[in-house]
Amino acid sequence: MDKIVILTGAGISAESGLGTFRDEGGLWSQHRIEDVATPEGFARDPALVQGFYNARRVQAAQAKPNAAHAALARLQRGWPGEVVIVTQNVDALHEAGGATDVLHMHGTLAGALCGACGHRWPAPDEMKVAEPCPACARPTARPDVVWFGEMPYFMDEIFAHLSQAALFAAIGTSGQVYPAAGFVEEALMGGAHCVELSLEPSAVASRFHEQREGRATETVPAWVDEVLARVE
Structure with a gap:
């Protein structure tokens, strides 16, 4: 068939x-895309990026x-x-x-990704800066989402x-x-x-x-x- x-x-x-990054008044409107949705933004300010995705994760978990x-x-x-x-x-x-x-x-908000070894695991509700990877123990955990500039x-x-x-x-x-x-x-x-x-x-x-x-x-x-x- x-x-x-x-x-x-x-x-x-x-x-x-769940708003888009073009919506006014939502999470995206409070930040520049290059600050929260690029590898460079994460390198500059991991606390900002982790906080942004923590908020998105909570929002998504509540949606039906x-x-x-x-x-x-x-x-x-x-x-x-x-x-x-x-x-x-x-x-x-x-x-x-x-x-x-x-x-x-x-990718998915429910996932975490190690920026060093590529290991994936379920993300906690709140990911912290320098969170260790459960596989290699390096403090390189990030949200398992594809940012602008990534494949x-x-x-x-x-x-x-x-x-x-x-x-x-x-x-x-x-x-x-x-x-x-x-x-x-x-x-x-x-x-x-x-x-x-x-x-x-x-x-x-x-x-x-x-x-x-x-x-x-x-x-x-x-x-x-x-x-x-x-x-x-």
């Missing part, structure tokens, strides 16, 4: 109360999955072929909503899925952050039908065959209903 590949961005979690997350999990269960969910989000709302095997290309995770696997997709959907993405913004081109080259679902057209909206504008909690369940109707 045909493979479906879905890319999700911050827009799908916004209705669960919404109807859009639940709909994609329902699509995974109901579609006879493979449904691959790739997310730019570092929350765990897809999994909380019932999705499985989600590819977190930008996202699972890229070979993601590109392989895109080349095999019959249907590609981008949900709640801005189309401004690469390499994710280029996924539609990869899917098109593989012959996929491409659909964008977002509050407003993304920066790469013209590359999609169709666009659905509106709140993710409304557009995504309706789209999933249409896709699953093909099975019946």
Whole structure:
């Protein structure tokens, strides 16, 4: 059966109360991106960066999955072929909503990473500056999130899925952050039908065959209903 590949961005979690770095008044608006989301920023002020991600971790742990997350999990269960969910989000709302095997290309707030040996482990609620790695004991623990200037995770696997997709959907993405913004081109080259679902057209909206504008909690369940109707 045909493979479906879905890319999700911050827009799908916004209705669960998790803001994007373009929102006014949220955590991101209080800091410059280069100070809290780059390796250089972490090197300059690790206390600032750890504090920022500690706050994001608490916020994400309190958030609940919404109807859009639940709909994609329902699509995974109901579609006879493979449904691959790739997310730019570092929350765990897809999994909380019932999705499985989600590819977190930008890492996860729930994880810690050793900057020295690469060991990964579950992050404590509050990571401290110079926190030791449980594997090598060096004081180089950091959030297991991909910062600007770093290579996202699972890229070979993601590109392989895109080349095999019959249907590609981008949900709640801005189309401004690469390499994710280029996924539609990869899917098109593989012959996929491409659909964008977002509050407003993304920066790469013209590359999609169709666009659905509106709140993710409304557009995504309706789209999933249409896709699953093909099975019946």
